[in-house]
Amino acid sequence: MNYPNGKPFYGNKSQVGRTHKEEKGKINYGGRGMSLENDIELSNTHYLKLGQAVIHKKPTPVQIVNVHYPMRSKAVINEAYFRTPSTTDYNGIYNGHYLDFEAKETKNKTSFPLNNMHEHQVLHMDACFEQGGTVFLLIRFKLIDEVYLLPYSKFKYYWHRFKKEIKKSITVEEIRKNGYYIPYQYQPRLNYLKAVDKLILDESEDRV
Template sequence: MSFHYPNGKKYVQPAQQMAIKKTRMKDLTYSNRGMTLEDDLNETNDFYLQTAQAVIHKKPTPVQIVNVDYPKRSAAVIKEAYFKQASTTDYNGVYKGKYLDFEAKETKNRQSFPLKNFHKHQIKHMKQVLDQGGIAFVILRFSATEEVYLLEAEHLLVFWKRMENGGRKSVTKLEIEEFGHYIPLGFRPRIDYIKIIDELYGLN
């Protein structure tokens, strides 16, 4: 069975990626680092769930099946499928009666975070969440320095609007440090963003 991304590129399973890149482990690629961020957040959310602090999950990626084989009448084998572009953000859930919705991104850049990492429909979705009284934000990681920040969607919307009006196409590191909230990496949980939410919204 083969999976393809919306751009037609074939999806390679993580096990295959590891075999292909086994000799280059010291030179981690951008995509591998992205998976690490996802793993860290999934571990964090599992910890929140196990300790009854919050119920937050990663949204499943929608898949479009285009080729199915029926070797037996009682079984079907998917031969080819495509990952459809998600229409919202990566994660959502509930914490102390509040709806949380957020996106997780990272960059190799040291001094800025490119806004091209986000899609217009994600920005629209976060604004809709805010309009309904929910809590929306993004978790940003600078992979070169392993620095992680929480940036509220309210600020991201301002930077996005600036870009649409002809301004810079990225958020500077200094702006993220000023308007965002640094999250020190821990053991369990790895990325304790709930602590930041407590401080911002007085939920502790």
């Protein structure tokens, strides 16, 4: 059991709840201002509604130590700790394909820093890929507001380069070359399954 070391908890807004109201008041102009996580959640809801895919974000893993039952209506967890996730955040099924992916945002304009990724998450992605899964990263460059799908099969090379201490990040150019650009559109705003379609097609050709 590991605990993140003193890192404040920012992620997973959808589960923190109390931030919801403030966010609802905001008006979104194009792709700006919305977090990648929010966009993915909206897309997943859309896909589910239309029967196109069943993809969910996994709950934040929490080590529950103490639960209090002050009244009949609500159990209160009053001591719990964050655990390090052992998998990626998202998985599900799309037209018979197992999908598994991690979503990351960076404020960096020119590259995606690889210290953003946990070793065990990469091991998980590798295991899923070996089982025949469709595995990838969704990376959003916040400041230029561009989102890319980077297949695990391509990511692998950069991860090895990182582990060998050759280069700490993947450049935007490398991502543009090896990934799929996901343009914002009307509904769903981030139609990442379109990029997944291309990936599935490309990988089926590679695997044959």
